[in-house]
Amino acid sequence: MDKIKFFIVGLFLLSISGSCRYEEPSxxxxxxxxxxxxxxxxxxxxxxxxxxxxxxxxxxxxxxxxSFYQTKVCMIDYSEDYLNKQTAEGxxxxxxxxxxxxxxxxxxxxxxxxVYTIVKFSNKELKLSYVDDNGDKWTFHLGLxxxxxxxxx
Numbered sequence: 441m442d443k444i445k446f447f448i449v450g451l452f453l454l455s456i457s458g459s460c461r462y463e464e465p466s467x468x469x470x471x472x473x474x475x476x477x478x479x480x481x482x483x484x485x486x487x488x489x490x491x492x493x494x495x496x497x498x499x500x501x502x503x504x505x506x507s508f509y510q511t512k513v514c515m516i517d518y519s520e521d522y523l524n525k526q527t528a529e530g531x532x533x534x535x536x537x538x539x540x541x542x543x544x545x546x547x548x549x550x551x552x553x554x555v556y557t558i559v560k561f562s563n564k565e566l567k568l569s570y571v572d573d574n575g576d577k578w579t580f581h582l583g584l585x586x587x588x589x590x591x592x593x
Contacts, residue, residue, distance in 0.1 A: 472538055472561070477588040480506045480566050484581040496578050499528045499547045506543075506582065508532050514543050528552065541568060556580075 482504045487494055495501035504518040514532035519525050530545030530552075541556045556568035559579065569579040 472534065474589050475561070475563060476508045476532075476541075476566070477510055478508065479585040479588075480508070480582040481585050482506075482580050483583045486569075486577075486579040486581075488577050489579075496572055496576075497547065497550070497552060499545070499552055500578075500580065505585065509588065514545055516545055516547075520548075 482500070482502055485492055485495055485500075485502060493502070498520050499516050499518045501518065503522075504516055507515040507517070509515075512531050512533055514530050516528040517525055518528065526548060528545040528547040530543065532544075533542045534540065535542045535555060539558060541558055542554070543556065544551070544553045546552075554570055556570050558567070559569050560567035564584045566582040566584070567579065568582070569577060571577050
């Protein structure tokens with residue numbers, strides 16, 4: 441009887457580990473749509489696998505802060521000169537069985553429509569990537585500044 445229980449538990453654990461979409465905590469009781477709600481700051485940027493100080497557009501650079509609200513509103517706080525803060529506003533949603541994050545915001549000079557691939561997603565870390573029109577792969581490492589889960593935002 442113990443062998444059967446052990447076998448069933450083993451199959452269950454194997455099925456969980458094989459169904460991961462991306463790097464995430466092995467056990468989390470927070471839904472993805474709740475876990476993303478909050479303020480996330482870009483800490484590092486990679487271009488084609490190499491860390492860089494370059495950025496694809498002014499809204500997506502080091503220290504930019506993405507705010508994801510329960511109502512699917514997305515705001516990006518950024519600065520061109522590190523002094524004057526500006527905000528791009530739009531929407532967010534998950535796509536492709538929650539493997540991607542779709543962000544559409546109106547920036548200063550353009551509408552930014554991105555389908556980010558979620559590379560890593562934990563309670564404190566979010567790693568997103570996309571390939572631009574030139575074929576360059578951009579990866580953003582974001583750290584959680586403030587969670588909105590307890591605020592109902």
